[in-house]
Amino acid sequence: MTFEKDLLGIKNLSVDQINEILKNAKIMKTLLQQNNKKGPHLQGKSVITLFYENSTRTRLSFELASKYLSANAANVAVASSSVQKGESLIDTARTIDMMGTDVLIIRHSSAGAPHLVAQNVDASVINAGDGMNEHPTQALLDAFTMVEKKGKLEGLKVAIVGDILHSRVARSNIYLLNKFGAEVVVAGPSTLMPYEIEKLGVKAYTDVEKALKNADVVMGLRIQLERQKTGLFPSIDEYSEIFGVNDERLKLAKEDAIIMHPGPVNRGVEISSSLYDHERSFIDEQVQNGVAVRMAVLYLLTRKEK
Numbered sequence: 001m002t003f004e005k006d007l008l009g010i011k012n013l014s015v016d017q018i019n020e021i022l023k024n025a026k027i028m029k030t031l032l033q034q035n036n037k038k039g040p041h042l043q044g045k046s047v048i049t050l051f052y053e054n055s056t057r058t059r060l061s062f063e064l065a066s067k068y069l070s071a072n073a074a075n076v077a078v079a080s081s082s083v084q085k086g087e088s089l090i091d092t093a094r095t096i097d098m099m100g101t102d103v104l105i106i107r108h109s110s111a112g113a114p115h116l117v118a119q120n121v122d123a124s125v126i127n128a129g130d131g132m133n134e135h136p137t138q139a140l141l142d143a144f145t146m147v148e149k150k151g152k153l154e155g156l157k158v159a160i161v162g163d164i165l166h167s168r169v170a171r172s173n174i175y176l177l178n179k180f181g182a183e184v185v186v187a188g189p190s191t192l193m194p195y196e197i198e199k200l201g202v203k204a205y206t207d208v209e210k211a212l213k214n215a216d217v218v219m220g221l222r223i224q225l226e227r228q229k230t231g232l233f234p235s236i237d238e239y240s241e242i243f244g245v246n247d248e249r250l251k252l253a254k255e256d257a258i259i260m261h262p263g264p265v266n267r268g269v270e271i272s273s274s275l276y277d278h279e280r281s282f283i284d285e286q287v288q289n290g291v292a293v294r295m296a297v298l299y300l301l302t303r304k305e306k
Ligand code: CP
Pocket: 054, 055, 056, 057, 058, 059, 129, 138, 262, 263, 264
């Protein structure tokens, strides 16, 4: 199985490539569960994270994934870097590239920023989230978690609820789940719903309860206030009342439905605190699976037989 130099989105990955990543993530998860979390897969490689937006899960899991596989891992702290002196994105990336970097992991507020960087560096570039476009490794870890809990993706009904408009997680998940024959429905206020979202092959609802009916997977999404210039809903309380997923609404989904959320979660807003801690909530496991999936991605992009 071959991979391109870069991982920029789910859109251009084949089903076989995604299956290869999920297969390797399963192996990586067994490594993670050992006392000595160390594999030789990235020995001698250098992995750099360059995040222009805040992150806890994605940045740290890439850093740990690199270290667990024996790479030299470093982070560029953008706030204290020469970016603050006016250095452009491409010049910053080229500078990092010249230091022997094998993999450059980038998060940026502009859609397409990782694609631009990829054209200008020799290192493999991984998109860790670009604006409202894609967050491919999130969708991969979500798929990994769904397969772990439900056995397969084909035929699953996945309800994604919340701020769909600003969500790169929603887009990457829609691309991936559609490739595998899952049924995806999205729900949220009409002001937080992308124009013609149905063209991506999903059903869209403004009534959360209709969307949740018979769902196998309920995925909550945070309201991305950082991407909103004007108020797109009246108040947090009203939002939670009308669109929040809670114990009562979960009853509309299948009785074995699982609860997921990419994080960070605003408890009591998009999902109730009790659902976060529910016995069928796998939000914490998504975080753990994120490390395994990112180990797999790093390995597959850097292995010799590309
Ligand atoms: N899910 C996700 O991307 O989380 P972080 O912003 O903490 O990386």
